[in-house]
Amino acid sequence: MAPFALKVTRAVFGAAERVAPSLAGRAAFELFCRTPNVNRPTPGERRAVAQAADFMADARHHRLTTKSGGCVAVHEFRPEPGDPPNDEPLGTVLVVHGWRSRTEYMRALISGFRDAGYRVVSLDLPGHGQSRGRRLNLAIAVEAVRAAGDWFGPFSAIVGHSFGGAIAANAVAGSVAGIAPLAAGRLVLIAAPSSLPVLFSDFSHMLNVGPRAQAKMADIVKRIAGHPLSDYTGARQLDAARLPTLVVHARDDREVAAAHAELYAGAGDHVRLHWADGLGHRRILADSNVVRRVVEFVLRQEQPAHLC
DSSP states (O other), X not given: OOHHHHHHHHHHHHHHHHHOHHHHHHHHHHHHHBOOOTXXXXXXXXXXXXXXXXXHHTSEEEEEEOTTSOEEEEEEEOOOTTSSTTSOXXXXXXXXXXXXXXXXXGHHHHHHHHHTTOEEEEEEOTTSTTXXXXXOOHHHHHHHHHHHHXXXXXXXXXXXXXXXXXXXXXXXXXXXXXXXXOOEEEEEEESOOOBXXXXXXXXXXXXXXXXXXXXXXXXXXXXXXXXXXXXXXXXXXXXXXXXXXXXXXXXXXXXXXXXXXXXXXXXXXXXXXXXXTTOTTTGGGTOHHHHHHHHHHHHGGGSOGGGO
């Protein structure tokens, strides 16, 4: 948001807190859910899409309808011919990108799993990539992931980056009312936020959303997701799912603080934490060592017990 627009928005929410806090809360929630316009990409986004054109052309493209009638684009990548030797995939891995991202940004991870013999399914979240819409929240996102699971699951693993990691954790935990838990063997969370209350608090602070309006936002979360906002924390989700989980984070991440990774790690002994310092929030996706570690973590479940 441009500085002048941010200044005006803060002033409006400050005034609305005094005279119409419920209206301000609804407006703030809609702003929180508003996705970037995919028809107006940044120069960097245009370059990333162009550079991945051949990669995307190698995928099978699907459109799935969600329970509420939304439509999401899903891209299916098969293993390279002859890999594994019997031409049957080792399993299927679901990859979930983050906010203002898309399948093209997950190319290194997808390629790593394909090279290891997995089929990879990557969806463009609503309002991102080739999916429709301009609105995304946790309930909408989990519903989209559930649709991918109904069609392509069960999954050997689910790998999520940034907001996609939070979505993955909530999907396997079944934390959105009315949506069944997503079946998976393992979970990988890369640079993922662990607390929806913290995200709401940071957003509210940035836009000067007052406490009464914030309470209205929390009421909306409970209405659409079925549980209080305070329930949506990473440690709670990982404790509920109890899947072997790898958390990968960089201490120099400026978008999602390293404290989020530590909160995930506190969920129990089934969670491993790997620090990938120096890679920030986005470069971490393309790092060969990170890709290798993530793929090896998922591969371990395919190995005979005597090799573990």
